[in-house]
Amino acid sequence: MLLIPQVPSAAAILWAALRFGLLAAVLVELILILDPVTRWKLRHIPGPFALPLLGCVPDILRQGAHAFFLQCRKKYGPVFKARTALALGRSWVVVVADTELMRQVGFKLRNHEMTEPSLMRGVFKEVEEASLFRAADDFWRLVRSAWQPAFASTSLAGYLPRMTACAEQLADRMEDRARDADGGGDGGGRVNMWRELGGMTLQVVGSTAYGYSRLALLLPELRPLWSVLAHALPDEPFTRMLQARTTLLTACLELIRGWKDRAERGSDRKARRGAAEAVAAAVVNGDDPTRVVPTDGSRGGPDGAIAAAPASPSAAAADVAAAEASAPAQANGGDAPAKPHAVEAGSFLGLMLSARDKATGQGLSDPQLVAQVQIFILAGYETTANALAFAVHCLATHPEAEARLIAEVDSVLGPDRRLPTAADLPRLVYTEAVFNEAMRLYPPAHAMTRRVGGCKVPPGVPLVLAIYAGHHDPRVWPRPEEFIPERFLPDSPLHPEVAARVPNAHTPFGWGSRMCIGWKFALQEAKIALATLYRRLRFELEPGQVPLPLRPSSLTMAPRDGVWVRPVMRC
Numbered sequence: 001m002l003l004i005p006q007v008p009s010a011a012a013i014l015w016a017a018l019r020f021g022l023l024a025a026v027l028v029e030l031i032l033i034l035d036p037v038t039r040w041k042l043r044h045i046p047g048p049f050a051l052p053l054l055g056c057v058p059d060i061l062r063q064g065a066h067a068f069f070l071q072c073r074k075k076y077g078p079v080f081k082a083r084t085a086l087a088l089g090r091s092w093v094v095v096v097a098d099t100e101l102m103r104q105v106g107f108k109l110r111n112h113e114m115t116e117p118s119l120m121r122g123v124f125k126e127v128e129e130a131s132l133f134r135a136a137d138d139f140w141r142l143v144r145s146a147w148q149p150a151f152a153s154t155s156l157a158g159y160l161p162r163m164t165a166c167a168e169q170l171a172d173r174m175e176d177r178a179r180d181a182d183g184g185g186d187g188g189g190r191v192n193m194w195r196e197l198g199g200m201t202l203q204v205v206g207s208t209a210y211g212y213s214r215l216a217l218l219l220p221e222l223r224p225l226w227s228v229l230a231h232a233l234p235d236e237p238f239t240r241m242l243q244a245r246t247t248l249l250t251a252c253l254e255l256i257r258g259w260k261d262r263a264e265r266g267s268d269r270k271a272r273r274g275a276a277e278a279v280a281a282a283v284v285n286g287d288d289p290t291r292v293v294p295t296d297g298s299r300g301g302p303d304g305a306i307a308a309a310p311a312s313p314s315a316a317a318a319d320v321a322a323a324e325a326s327a328p329a330q331a332n333g334g335d336a337p338a339k340p341h342a343v344e345a346g347s348f349l350g351l352m353l354s355a356r357d358k359a360t361g362q363g364l365s366d367p368q369l370v371a372q373v374q375i376f377i378l379a380g381y382e383t384t385a386n387a388l389a390f391a392v393h394c395l396a397t398h399p400e401a402e403a404r405l406i407a408e409v410d411s412v413l414g415p416d417r418r419l420p421t422a423a424d425l426p427r428l429v430y431t432e433a434v435f436n437e438a439m440r441l442y443p444p445a446h447a448m449t450r451r452v453g454g455c456k457v458p459p460g461v462p463l464v465l466a467i468y469a470g471h472h473d474p475r476v477w478p479r480p481e482e483f484i485p486e487r488f489l490p491d492s493p494l495h496p497e498v499a500a501r502v503p504n505a506h507t508p509f510g511w512g513s514r515m516c517i518g519w520k521f522a523l524q525e526a527k528i529a530l531a532t533l534y535r536r537l538r539f540e541l542e543p544g545q546v547p548l549p550l551r552p553s554s555l556t557m558a559p560r561d562g563v564w565v566r567p568v569m570r571c
């Protein structure tokens with residue numbers, strides 16, 4: 001009998017291909033969800049059970065990453081692994097939670113590794129990645145040295161009057177609330193001190209970034225947007241974060257364009273305004289704002305490079321000075337609306353505009369410039385506000401510490417309780433100890449990351465340095481959960497014990513060459529704020545805030561519902 005092979009029909013071939021495709025898709029999905037490769041690579045490191053796909057996220061959301069890491073250290077030792085993000089792949093981290101190991105890693109490894117899934121796209125992503133915080137290797141060195149003059153002692157001294165003025169404005173408002181309460185006014189004088197301090201630090205850092213007359217950017221109605229900016233995984237709708245980023249981006253780009261136009265002598269005003277409007281329109285339409293400004297060969301081109309930058313840093317400085325001279329009223333600290341496009345002398349943006357690579361003479365591109373200004377504001381605003389709010393909470397719950405701080409403030413500022421000056425800062429020793437102890441208990445940046453190139457931890461798996469766990473280690477900090485500012489006083493019996501045994505045990509600002517560049521700025525601002533507030537007022541804590549609930553899902557450590565207090569006038 002003759003056997004004739006049957007030719008499969010087209011439908012059968014299609015059905016087989018479909019089944020194969022489906023099977024392959026399920027397999028790939030399973031591999032991504034279970035992530036067996038990374039699990040195998042990290043098998044030698046202990047750690048909590050990680051659910052498929054969800055990893056340890058439910059635990060982290062329930063108790064907060066800081067508390068989760070502390071709990072894991074107790075259970076698994078100083079180094080453990082965890083799957084900390086919902087993102088597929090790259091969601092594993094190795095956590096270091098021992099003070100000495102963190103010091104070694106923090107000093108040795110330079111580059112930060114971001115572990116959160118970035119929701120940013122296009123120009124926003126570019127801006128995010130070009131910031132000093134995210135920069136790596138040679139570009140990081142270039143940008144870090146461009147930033148450095150902003151934190152030199154002369155610059156810090158220059159910020160002092162602005163910091164004092166902002167703190168005094170806040171003290172005035174708090175006095176009004178205290179009087180309100182005495183007079184039985186609405187709300188009985190209750191204030192969310194965390195929000196109030198956020199307004200103050202935003203004003204300080206925002207006006208330093210753009211120049212004093214840019215305070216319009218810091219309108220109260222924008223503040224809720226700004227606070228959203230600080231979170232890579234936003235608690236609030238993503239669109240609000242985008243709106244806030246857009247506001248910042250547009251303002252900054254407009255200033256940069258204006259600066260370039262000034263460098264370009266003879267450019268007419270109309271064209272300049274047109275450029276600014278084009279940028280704003282692009283943002284509204286969702287286009288890339290760096291690419292819409294009509295290029296005429298002299299402005300920033302499509303590659304975003306500074307085409308019209310002055311030939312030398314001194315020329316740039318002169319240009320900034322010229323801009324300043326054309327707007328003298330604003331430079332003197334008035335809140336009058338700034339002339340469009342003027343970059344103010346002494347502003348952080350002015351400094352960035354005049355920065356040049358020593359070897360090539362090249363300046364920063366527009367997105368790189370914007371990135372620095374944004375991170376200056378973001379890194380300097382929420383961290384300092386959180387730390388100050390925690391300090392106010394600690395003082396309100398420890399009357400003996402509050403009394404000692406007030407006694408110091410009174411003795412330093414004299415009988416008429418004048419405003420603090422630069423000469424007073426080194427004498428506010430206990431005030432500084434209070435701030436340091438508040439940041440030990442509640443480090444606003446409770447964990448940091450480092451990129452690993454070695455092979456004990458597989459490349460690509462970031463190291464997380466658990467600052468909070470280190471700050472709560474009873475082997476390093478006796479009675480770690482208690483607020484004891486005296487630990488930071490050289491004459492305290494606790495001080496030599498801690499300081500001698502473990503160098504760099506107190507690390508709210510990180511480690512080594514990658515340490516927070518703004519730490520002196522933050523410390524100066526905090527001491528001025530505390531002295532200015534407590535010279536006139538005390539703050540009584542509203543009930544129900546001990547222990548203080550913390551926001552669990554945030555990258556920065558912050559009070560979940562704020563810090564609610566009643567300002568009380570001191571006699």
Ligand code: HEM
Nearest residue numbers: 133379380383384387445508509510511514515516518522
């Ligand atoms: C209490 C306030 C602050 C705290 C707790 C804080 C904390 C930190 C920490 C932990 C780091 C990472 C360090 C590391 O990886 O070793 C950091 C980096 C940084 N901080 Fe701060 N910071 C504060 C205020 C500020 C201020 C006021 C500014 C600027 C105005 C600022 C700008 C930055 C920048 C740009 C970086 C990245 C530096 C680099 O990677 O080279 N910070 N900060």
